[in-house]
Amino acid sequence: MAEEKLPSRSEEFSEWYNQLVIKAEMADYAPIRGCMVVRPYGWALWENIQQALDTRFKATGHVNAAFPLLIPKSFLDKEKEHVEGFSPELAIVTIGGGEILEEPLIIRPTSETVIGYMYAKWIKSYRDLPVLINQWGNVIRWELRTKLFLRTLEFYWQEGHTAHATAEEAQEETLRMLDVYADFAINEAAVPVIKGIKSHKEKFAGAVQSTTIEAMMGDTRALQSGTSHFLGQNFAKAFNIQYLDVNNTLQYCWTTSWGLSTRFVGAIIMTHGDDQGLILPPRLAPIQLVIVPIYKNDSERGSVMEVVEKIKGELHNFRIKIDDRTEVTPGFKFNDWEMRGVPLRVEIGPKDVEKGSLAFSRRDNPGRAGKSFVPQSNISFTVKNMLEDIQKSLLARATEFRDTNIHDPKNYDQLLESLNKGWAFSWWCEGDECEARIKEDTKATTRCIPIDQPSESGTCIVCGKKATKKVYFAKSY
Amino acid sequence: MAEEKLPSRSEEFSEWYNQLVIKAEMADYAPIRGCMVVRPYGWALWENIQQALDTRFKATGHVNAAFPLLIPKSFLDKEKEHVEGFSPELAIVTIGGGEILEEPLIIRPTSETVIGYMYAKWIKSYRDLPVLINQWGNVIRWELRTKLFLRTLEFYWQEGHTAHATAEEAQEETLRMLDVYADFAINEAAVPVIKGIKSHKEKFAGAVQSTTIEAMMGDTRALQSGTSHFLGQNFAKAFNIQYLDVNNTLQYCWTTSWGLSTRFVGAIIMTHGDDQGLILPPRLAPIQLVIVPIYKNDSERGSVMEVVEKIKGELHNFRIKIDDRTEVTPGFKFNDWEMRGVPLRVEIGPKDVEKGSLAFSRRDNPGRAGKSFVPQSNISFTVKNMLEDIQKSLLARATEFRDTNIHDPKNYDQLLESLNKGWAFSWWCEGDECEARIKEDTKATTRCIPIDQPSESGTCIVCGKKATKKVYFAKSY
Numbered sequence: 038m039a040e041e042k043l044p045s046r047s048e049e050f051s052e053w054y055n056q057l058v059i060k061a062e063m064a065d066y067a068p069i070r071g072c073m074v075v076r077p078y079g080w081a082l083w084e085n086i087q088q089a090l091d092t093r094f095k096a097t098g099h100v101n102a103a104f105p106l107l108i109p110k111s112f113l114d115k116e117k118e119h120v121e122g123f124s125p126e127l128a129i130v131t132i133g134g135g136e137i138l139e140e141p142l143i144i145r146p147t148s149e150t151v152i153g154y155m156y157a158k159w160i161k162s163y164r165d166l167p168v169l170i171n172q173w174g175n176v177i178r179w180e181l182r183t184k185l186f187l188r189t190l191e192f193y194w195q196e197g198h199t200a201h202a203t204a205e206e207a208q209e210e211t212l213r214m215l216d217v218y219a220d221f222a223i224n225e226a227a228v229p230v231i232k233g234i235k236s237h238k239e240k241f242a243g244a245v246q247s248t249t250i251e252a253m254m255g256d257t258r259a260l261q262s263g264t265s266h267f268l269g270q271n272f273a274k275a276f277n278i279q280y281l282d283v284n285n286t287l288q289y290c291w292t293t294s295w296g297l298s299t300r301f302v303g304a305i306i307m308t309h310g311d312d313q314g315l316i317l318p319p320r321l322a323p324i325q326l327v328i329v330p331i332y333k334n335d336s337e338r339g340s341v342m343e344v345v346e347k348i349k350g351e352l353h354n355f356r357i358k359i360d361d362r363t364e365v366t367p368g369f370k371f372n373d374w375e376m377r378g379v380p381l382r383v384e385i386g387p388k389d390v391e392k393g394s395l396a397f398s399r400r401d402n403p404g405r406a407g408k409s410f411v412p413q414s415n416i417s418f419t420v421k422n423m424l425e426d427i428q429k430s431l432l433a434r435a436t437e438f439r440d441t442n443i444h445d446p447k448n449y450d451q452l453l454e455s456l457n458k459g460w461a462f463s464w465w466c467e468g469d470e471c472e473a474r475i476k477e478d479t480k481a482t483t484r485c486i487p488i489d490q491p492s493e494s495g496t497c498i499v500c501g502k503k504a505t506k507k508v509y510f511a512k513s514y
Numbered sequence: 515m516a517e518e519k520l521p522s523r524s525e526e527f528s529e530w531y532n533q534l535v536i537k538a539e540m541a542d543y544a545p546i547r548g549c550m551v552v553r554p555y556g557w558a559l560w561e562n563i564q565q566a567l568d569t570r571f572k573a574t575g576h577v578n579a580a581f582p583l584l585i586p587k588s589f590l591d592k593e594k595e596h597v598e599g600f601s602p603e604l605a606i607v608t609i610g611g612g613e614i615l616e617e618p619l620i621i622r623p624t625s626e627t628v629i630g631y632m633y634a635k636w637i638k639s640y641r642d643l644p645v646l647i648n649q650w651g652n653v654i655r656w657e658l659r660t661k662l663f664l665r666t667l668e669f670y671w672q673e674g675h676t677a678h679a680t681a682e683e684a685q686e687e688t689l690r691m692l693d694v695y696a697d698f699a700i701n702e703a704a705v706p707v708i709k710g711i712k713s714h715k716e717k718f719a720g721a722v723q724s725t726t727i728e729a730m731m732g733d734t735r736a737l738q739s740g741t742s743h744f745l746g747q748n749f750a751k752a753f754n755i756q757y758l759d760v761n762n763t764l765q766y767c768w769t770t771s772w773g774l775s776t777r778f779v780g781a782i783i784m785t786h787g788d789d790q791g792l793i794l795p796p797r798l799a800p801i802q803l804v805i806v807p808i809y810k811n812d813s814e815r816g817s818v819m820e821v822v823e824k825i826k827g828e829l830h831n832f833r834i835k836i837d838d839r840t841e842v843t844p845g846f847k848f849n850d851w852e853m854r855g856v857p858l859r860v861e862i863g864p865k866d867v868e869k870g871s872l873a874f875s876r877r878d879n880p881g882r883a884g885k886s887f888v889p890q891s892n893i894s895f896t897v898k899n900m901l902e903d904i905q906k907s908l909l910a911r912a913t914e915f916r917d918t919n920i921h922d923p924k925n926y927d928q929l930l931e932s933l934n935k936g937w938a939f940s941w942w943c944e945g946d947e948c949e950a951r952i953k954e955d956t957k958a959t960t961r962c963i964p965i966d967q968p969s970e971s972g973t974c975i976v977c978g979k980k981a982t983k984k985v986y987f988a989k990s991y
Contacts, residue, residue: 067582068589068631069619077577077647084578100554101561105544106583106621106652106668107605112545125612128584130621132606133667134656142546144583144607144621154545164841170554175583175652179611190610191583364641 043376046312050256054307058185061315061377063302071183071190075299078377079186081323083193083299087173089225089321090195090297093217099169099197104152106175107142112150115275119149122242126178128190144177149243149268149294152198153276160290162281163202167210171197186303187260187514194298200278200290204269207291211267212488214295215248218263226301227318227432228252228308229439230262231509233485236472241294245269251484251509253439254307257459259484259511262304265295303514308435309401315378316400318431319424324358326420327374331367331386340390344413348385348395351417355424375400380427381420389413401427401434443509452498452510456481460511464495464504471499475510484509520853523789527733531784535662538792538854540779548660548667552776555854556663558800560670560776564650566702566798567672567774570694576646576674581629583652584619589627592752596626599719603655605667621654626720626745626771629675630753637767639758640679644687648674663780664737664991671775677755677767681746684768688744689965691772692725695740703778704795704909705729705785706916707739708986710962713949718771722746728961728986730916731784734936736961736988739781742772780991785912786878792855793877795908796901801835803897804851808844808863817867821890825862825872828894832901852877857904858897866890878904878911920986929975929987933958937988941972941981948976952987961986 043060046053058064063079066072075083091101107130113120128144131137145151156168173195180188197214201207215232222230230250240247244266252262272278273289282288309316319325330345332338345359358379360370367384374382384396395416399407411419442459446452455461456479465471465483472483486508497504520537523530535541540556543549552560568578584607590597605621608614622628633645650672657665674691678684692709699707707727717724721743729739749755750766759765786793796802807822809815822836835856837847844861851859861873872893876884888896919936923929932938933956942948942960949960963985974981 065632065635068586068628069582069584072582072584074582074632075580077579080579081577083580100558102554102557103552103560103652103670105546105549105551106654107546107549109545127609127611128607128619129609130605131608132604132618134604134658135602141609142605151545155542155551158542175580177583181611193580 043312043314046255046310053310053312054303055185057306057310057314057376063306063315064185066185069190071180073185073189073191075193078323079302082302082305082317082321085321085323086226086301087195089221090217091173093221094171094195094197097213097217099171102170102172103174104148104155104172106145108145108148108151110141110143112154113143115150116243116271118271119243123147123178126180128177128179146176146178147294147296148172148176148196149198149272150276153272153278153292156198156200156290156292157276157278160200160278160280163283166200166202166280166290167206168200169197169210170199171195184303184514186306187300192298192300194296196294196296199293200273201292202280202282202288202290204291207269207293208267211246211248211265211293211295214293215250215263215265218250218265218295218297221297222250222252222262222301222304223432225318225320226305226308227428227435228262228304229432229436231485231487233487233509235264235485236467236483236508238469238472239483241266243268243271245271248488249485251511252304252308253442253460253511254304254514255310255438256307257442257511259460259509259513260300260304260307261484261513262301263295263297266293268292268294309431310378311403313372313403314376316431317378317380319380319428322378322380323356324377324379325356325424326352326358326381326383327379328357328359328383328385329367329370329374330359330361331384337387341385341387344385344390348383348413348416352420354417355420371398375403381423397423399423399427401430446498449499453479456510456512460484460509461498462507462509463498465506465508466497466500466502466504467506468497468500468502471497474499479512481510481512484511484513520789520791523732523787530787530789531780532662534783534787534791534853540783540792541662543662546667548657550662550666550668552670555800556779559779559782559794559798562798562800563703563778564672566698567694568650570698571648571672571674574690574694576648579647579649580651581625581632581649583622585622585625585628587618587620589631590620592627593720593748595748596720600624600655603657605654605656623653623655624771624773625649625653625673626675626749627753630749630755630769633675633677633767633769634753634755637677637755637757640760643677643679643757643767644683645677646674646687647676648672661780661991663783664777669775669777671773673771673773676770677750678769679757679759679765679767681768684746684770685744688723688725688742688770688772691770692727692740692742695727695742695772695774698774699727699729699739699778699781700909702795702797703782703785704905704912705739705781706909706913708962708964710964710986712741712962713944713960713985715946715949716960718743720745720748722748725965726962728988729781729785730919730937730988731781731991732787732915733784734919734988736937736986736990737777737781737784738961738990739778740772740774743770745769745771786908787855788880790849790880791853793908794855794857796857796905799855799857800833801854801856802833802901803829803835803858803860804856805834805836805860805862806844806847806851807836807838808861814864818862818864821862821867825860825890825893829897831894832897848875852880858900874900876900876904878907923975926975930956933987933989937961937986938975939984939986940975942983942985943974943977943979943981944983945974945977945979948974951976956989958987958989961988961990
């Protein structure tokens, strides 16, 4: 209920974000360093994200299951890169039921190992393939620098794990799920992501190839927003995931994994928000429309609430909220719901009752320009169109912002300059050294090598050698 | 795909259950002692349970959120009974990010403490009350004897935690959620539960009063299937959950908690199953109806599959599965889907194509009696009615079985006899000693004191003193 203003988004982006997450009651700090509590408003957004993704997973033939939180520490050692990547970040259970455990158990940082173990048990024949399982759950990675939603010790996510008979099928699956993520991000969250392949250095520990959707946040930093990995036979060999093929010959499976987490809630906040607070995309917003009744006395209240109830009934297909609090003013309510990012606000006062009209305010276009008076008739149709329009305009605005801030530097000096104010899209020889030099000079990393590449070739922006791939460089979260 | 028969349910109930859970691919043993993997078929059932409950929680004004998995060990010490109850069952994290933690963290066995801490932070005024939050998640209790779904180290559940201004409101909430559980159990799962209050000895560690829904399994043992606790001000005082009342006076809140877990999957299996396998209640079954096409050659196949597709289209509101596997016989498929408990099976063969009919088999009534031939027209209506009838008949059958196995012993000897073959419903003086004596003599415990009591009074079945309450005694899981 605090009335303090948020820090300026353009001047203090990071602090704006931190305060907004708390103030809008999206999340709070848990009593353990680096852990968060996702509050009901934030969780409702995550539930809508879950539903949008889960529908897509099921439509592409996947089923859900639940694998254990605890994994024997020795499992991690079976895949060399995997153990190197995750060992520094582990939470380890050493005591259970009052006794010191013979083998310490790790809390899953990701579940390739334990799922690999189970797949080896379940898969016998080519008839059992593909196995297409997803899991919604929590994982723990012991991070040092944390930020609500973006990087916390515990986070919530889904992790898909699939096993296939051939490399081609597993590669197709990897890209299919990348497409699912991109489709979700663009069409549900209005976050215009770029699909591409991670560099060798930036890939998932244990993958043959990692693909990613990368988004540009409001401060132009990049956010890795979902990843899909082709794991080759790395985990199949580590855990003996084998099948008998049609010729009765024992073969190793090819596996994939893919994940998207509560980090995406941060992506939505950082993509669309403004100085007034959150702006939530209508398709995912927990509340799509708030109705604020305006009246001065009981007699006005009676006639206003009658219309409010009528409108509410007609809008039963939308997620609506009627703010009939009496202890705060309409002005306070307007600010409050703007801060919470509700896409559409309707005010209904005595004049509207008289005229049969309603006053709409669009959150994506605050002030006069976003205000309109519409007839009460056909209200469901009007709201549907307005929400669709807001959804589109958020995507268009974010896409324009992104494209304006992707630069095409001509040389290394210009590259450095570009990376101070946005992303660079440049030719790169794919050499580790050139990648490392940029990271050292600017803290920027390669974000992804887009799958669709220009047909010509060029010269590496760092070393000048011939390059066949253009890559995005950016500072990231 | 194994064809081995299950053990006899009536003769080896426990082994029947253990094998069925594995064979029907509901769950499997994880590589860590006492942990389970919930396989896709089992998880789909749990998702349907979740949806049925979540709808009810939201309809009664609750919202979901997520609280941390890890809790400082010291939090537990703040509530005396709570720490005594849960200390022996803790999994403790002592290492994080490669370093020994200053304060060990426990993996939540339940979340009253950490949620209490957050509520103390969030709740300021009477205007903030009630707080009605639920969480879907996983918890760990280091159990010694485990059984899939019924008792595992890690399990999945929901835990509701609410805070109120008055004791009356908190008590109302406790009973409201008990009613929600009972309504769900009876009307969705066809599990006829009995609502009641736990004895002082059997209540939740930290509660003032615990209420429960108790179900009778197929071997007549009782299963505590969901609990709702009135916590009084115990946790409010331990964590300083306070609010300013209308007179600006600081008051402690009154809190409740309530939970239902994946144990309920076990309840469904043990209530309805038979020698052939699972019998799933239609309202929760992941697959409500399986269609098995029957044909001998390609020409028959063509005309049969045409009808199958037509029927499938008309049944789009149901969860259906078409089993068009070619590598197994129809007979194998019948056994397979019977074992998996699909409520309704439809066979479509060349004769059915000719006659415009369909052959239905009810899972709750295997053999000739459950078989019927119905016209293809109006199929959606027919299926709807059949599924409703199966749902009803499962509830009726389970209720009859339960009532037949609740005895009314006249003296202590008869009580001992009753507890060897079922439950006893007897007068009890509410004394700890009488309760303890029965437990020692029979291993049976008080299950619950039903809320609706006979108007008269009686004499305690153990000590003969005057008693005002009748209670259920039973051996339990």
